[in-house]
Amino acid sequence: MKNKAVFLDRDGVLNHEIYDYICRLEDFEVLEYQIPPLKKLYDEGYMLIVITNQGGIATNRYTEQTLAEMHKILFAKYAEQGAIFTDAYHCPHHPTVSGECACRKPKSGMLLEAIAKYNIDPALSVMIGDKPRDVDAANGAGVKGILIAPDEQINYEKVKEVLAA
Numbered sequence: 001m002k003n004k005a006v007f008l009d010r011d012g013v014l015n016h017e018i019y020d021y022i023c024r025l026e027d028f029e030v031l032e033y034q035i036p037p038l039k040k041l042y043d044e045g046y047m048l049i050v051i052t053n054q055g056g057i058a059t060n061r062y063t064e065q066t067l068a069e070m071h072k073i074l075f076a077k078y079a080e081q082g083a084i085f086t087d088a089y090h091c092p093h094h095p096t097v098s099g100e101c102a103c104r105k106p107k108s109g110m111l112l113e114a115i116a117k118y119n120i121d122p123a124l125s126v127m128i129g130d131k132p133r134d135v136d137a138a139n140g141a142g143v144k145g146i147l148i149a150p151d152e153q154i155n156y157e158k159v160k161e162v163l164a165a
Contacts, residue, residue: 002121005086006041006159007111007143009129010052012150014074017130021056028070030077037156039083047086047118048078051110051127051137055094064092089114106133108140115141126163128154 011017016029042048050071056062071088078085089110091103103109115122127138128146135145144162148154 002124003047003119004045004124005047005049005114005118005120005126006038007049007051007114007125007127007138008038009105009127009131009134010050010074010088012130013128013148013154014050015070017150021059021061022070023056023062023066025066025069025073028073030074031151031153032077033153035078035081035083037154037159038078039081040156041159042083046125047120048083049086049114049118050074050088050090051105051114051134052088052090053105053133054090054092055097055104057090057092058094058097086118087114105129105131106136106140108137111137111141111143115143124163126159128159 008014014034015031018027022028038048054067057064075085091110093101093104122142126144126146127134128148129135130148130150135147138145146162
């Protein structure tokens with residue numbers, strides 16, 4: 001039996017968008033109002049999986065360790081309210097430093113990797129992001145994409161509507 005997932009961009013969806021790289025832990029602000037709609041989806045059997053470009057690693061703005069600490073904070077806030085993230089995928093590359101890669105959104109590499117690892121049915125899954133590249137990455141993996149404004153609250157009913165379509 002295949003699993004279903006809600007793939008989530010990070011900056012602007014799960015934490016406050018500052019329109020630059022979030023390089024320091026003190027600038028990482030979890031958008032706690034996203035927890036209730038995502039908890040509902042989690043309770044319905046959807047895996048919660050982060051899919052995020054983190055080019056600041058390639059440009060030496062922050063480290064893999066700092067990123068891991070941010071994700072630890074994010075995961076803990078959700079776990080406190082009973083929503084558990086299955087995994088987080090990040091692309092550490094930046095085109096000006098690393099050249100092309102298969103993982104950086106709008107490419108679908110991170111989603112395809114998660115789909116394979118967790119036996120996910122793309123047709124039963126959705127990706128929520130605040131940039132067109134998030135939707136492009138989703139569509140490239142056969143997943144429905146939902147575009148929200150940066151820091152906009154996720155609308156549970158809209159997600160269910162898209163999943164049912």
